[in-house]
Amino acid sequence: xxxxxxxxxxxxxxxxxxxxxxxxxxxxxxxxxxxxxxxxxxxxxxxxxxxxxxxxxxxxxxxxxxxxxxxxxxxxxxxxxxxxxxxxxxxxxxxxxxxxxxxxxxxxxxxxxxxxxxxxx
Amino acid sequence: xxxxxxxxxxxxxxxxxxxxxxxxxxxxxxxxxxxxxxxxxxxxxxxxxxxxxxxxxxxxxxxxxxxxxxxxxxxxxxxxxxxxxxxxxxxxxxxxxxxxxxxxxxx
Numbered sequence: 216x217x218x219x220x221x222x223x224x225x226x227x228x229x230x231x232x233x234x235x236x237x238x239x240x241x242x243x244x245x246x247x248x249x250x251x252x253x254x255x256x257x258x259x260x261x262x263x264x265x266x267x268x269x270x271x272x273x274x275x276x277x278x279x280x281x282x283x284x285x286x287x288x289x290x291x292x293x294x295x296x297x298x299x300x301x302x303x304x305x306x307x308x309x310x311x312x313x314x315x316x317x318x319x320x321x322x323x324x325x326x327x328x329x330x331x332x333x334x335x336x
Numbered sequence: 337x338x339x340x341x342x343x344x345x346x347x348x349x350x351x352x353x354x355x356x357x358x359x360x361x362x363x364x365x366x367x368x369x370x371x372x373x374x375x376x377x378x379x380x381x382x383x384x385x386x387x388x389x390x391x392x393x394x395x396x397x398x399x400x401x402x403x404x405x406x407x408x409x410x411x412x413x414x415x416x417x418x419x420x421x422x423x424x425x426x427x428x429x430x431x432x433x434x435x436x437x438x439x440x441x442x443x
Contacts, residue, residue, distance in 0.1 A: 261436045264433065275430050276431075277430075278337070279337075313379075320385070320427070321427020321428075322382060323370075323372075323382060323425075326379035329379055
């Protein structure tokens with residue numbers, strides 16, 4: 216059973232870079248053909264898709280965030296990561312990592328539990 | 337981006353009721369639509385994909401229908417554990433987008 220776990224600072228200062236890591240257990244991140252994604256949810260609001268990465272390194276990003284987002288994968292550590300630069304209070308949210316159910320299926324069965332990131336000085 | 341209008345935003349219902357939630361797209365997406373259930377403090381859980389395919393393990397009282405621009409999630413007989421927020425998601429074109437959510441509350 217694949218499990219995902221987000222980790223990273225819970226507090227980031229405005230204008231700095233938010234960095235989160237998702238650790239995958241229960242299987243190798245590079246086995247199979249899957250896209251690994253980041254999705255966020257501000258408190259009391261809906262879900263926003265940030266982007267995804269294939270184990271080859273190929274990425275797709277949300278155009279609304281593309282200039283500030285980098286998603287990378289480290290197969291040796293069975294992890295993938297999110298970096299979001301120049302953060303503001305509007306980036307305060309619960310951040311989820313997730314895996315598409317099958318190759319480029321688009322829907323998500325596996326989710327991390329989510330991690331709250333607050334942007335504040 | 338494809339815009340999604342999910343309605344209603346709040347639905348008050350009683351156990352045993354049949355409830356329907358609508359998701360309308362700004363352009364056609366064939367059947368590239370998923371539905372999720374989310375409870376407070378938890379990650380979303382997949383209910384339906386490909387507009388009408390029930391995820392394994394999801395109770396059969398949940399069903400999805402529609403194609404193109406108009407989609408519906410139906411819960412045939414609401415149970416206590418179904419009080420939650422529901423989201424639709426399109427995966428027809430990037431960026432993937434989610435509806436605004438429908439909170440199903442106890443009447």
